Amino acid sequence: MHELAAVRIVQEGPVAVVALQGEVDLSNVQEVRGEVLDAVPNSARALILNLSDATYLDSQGIGMLLDITHRLRTRQQQLLLVIPKHTPVWSLLELLSVPNAIPVVGSTQEGVRRLADLPT
Amino acid sequence: MAIMSLVHLPVAALVIERKETEEQLRQSEDRFRTLYQRERGTVKVLQRSLLPTRLPDLPGLSIASRYIPAIPEPLGGDWFDVLPLPDGRISLVIGDVAGRGVEAAAVMGKLRNALRAYALEGHSPKVVMERLHSVMAPGELASVVLIALDPTTWRISYVNAGHVPPLVLNSGGTVQHLTSKGPPLGTPLQRSYEERTARLTPPCTLLLYTDGLIETRQEGILGRLRRLEEAVVSLPRDDLDSFLSRLIEEIFNGTSPIDDVALLAVGPAVLDPRRFRLELPAEPASLATLRGALRQWLPLTGASEDVASGIILAVGEAATNAIVHAYGPSHERFLVEATADQQGIHIAVRDRGRWRAPRGTSRGRGCEIMRALMDRVDITPGADGTTVTLYRSLQVETPSA
Secondary structure, X not given: OOOOEEEEEEEOOOEEEEEEEEEEOOOOHXXXXXXXXXXXXXXXXXXXXXXXXXXXXXXXXXXXXXXXXXXXXXXXXXXXXXXXXXXXXXXXXHHOOHHHHOOEEOOHHHHHHHHHHOOO | OHHHXXXXXXXXXXXXXHHHHHHHHHHXXXXXXXXXXXXXXXXXXHHHHHOXXXXXXXXXXXXXXXXXXXXXXXXXXXXXXXXXXXXOOEEEEEEEEOOOHHHHHHHHHHHHHHHXXXXXXXXXXXXXXXXXXXXXXXXXOEEEEEEEEOOOXXXXXXXXXXXXXXXXXXXXXXXXXXXXXXXXXXXXXXOOOOOEEEEOOOOOEEEEEOHHHHOOOOOOXXXXXXXXXXXXXXXXXXXXXXXXXXXXXXXXXXXXXXXXXXXXXXXXXXXXXXXXXXXXXXXXXXXXXXXXXXXXXXXXHOOOHHHHHHHHHHHHHHHHHHHHXXXXXXXXXXXXXXXXXXXXXXXXXXXXXXXXXXXXXXXXXXXXXXXXHOOEEEEXXXXXXXEEEEEEEOOOOOOOO
């Protein structure tokens, strides 16, 4: 079996940092969703999902991001996306107004700072 | 009485007997020569009828092959084969049956056909090899390499049963040996074979060969192998047919092979920048294959990186719909056809299913993505399937709205 995408836990703790690398489409979207959600323990306050190395996302991937936000929200957990500006994935998210629903930052550090400013 | 005559006519009788013996010897020698020549002819005929007369014409691939019989006589056990598999992959085969003459050629014929049958049933290279092992009769021995190649992603799965490792000639000038352990078919007590996978990076060339290529009386096999590596690196590979001709020249340098030689070279075909066509099974795994093929083709059309990634995304959405709405458990396929000129790129994605009413929001999002990225999107439901046509201009970088 080949792996289109990899989900890597970068940092554990109250702010979980997870990197999603590779391509997400209909063939692996369920699996990736499960792996990302599994990486966030109940004790975590927020998830920073780094998409800097996500090379392909389509409507399935966007649906997954919105679904993850929704699920985390019901657990009162925050989601932040890390996406460098002007990449294809960033353009797609802009196009679909995703940043209105999920905060997008340019780097993990920026995400950590942003979360520190937010009331817990 | 006989004794008497011998006593009386000893010299004459002996002379006559010797003449008869000589005559008999001559006759049997002639008979032997005729039989031998007939067998040699039979080996040639068998071999010719068992090797593919024409390699299949496969989109995206360029293939060349050679069979050089040994001098003074062909041994008869070498073969190669190329066959498209039901899952869209291509099976590449090379093999060498131990022994010589009609028997070796006959075993080769048996193996070639059994391999085709098992491969066409859709078994993995590992399973095909293990079943092939079970059709070997006691005393029969053969080395075989079987590669299943995905011509768009260039992912390969391969199994080696005691054969010289195929070579991958990379565009950077490096040579990679596709090594994998496994004894020859027919080895007693052998039960299972290991299947390995690799992802090749086109433009590269796969070279499968039999050991006749590196076998000489004068030179050790390692020296020959080094010569082979040096030769394949230095030769141009834009035309695989002349690549093989020059390789043979370089290796044999006017001498004749002492063993039969079979060669099979496979590389990516030169794509037509004006035309694209790909038919794939209506299953999620096809999406990555489609993206891989478009990533190779789109740069040739003059589409910028941005335009290309937009087209890949839009076609991906259309293909996702085709897959989601394909009816029946399997065997459904969808077709992606595209033409390009200086004005722009037309793409049609056809399936045989009927789109159901949108369920959930992701379908609506897919259409939104297509409309935002393309200059024109038409979705045409028909009695026998749905066609999505997309158009993207290459003239001006139209801002996506």
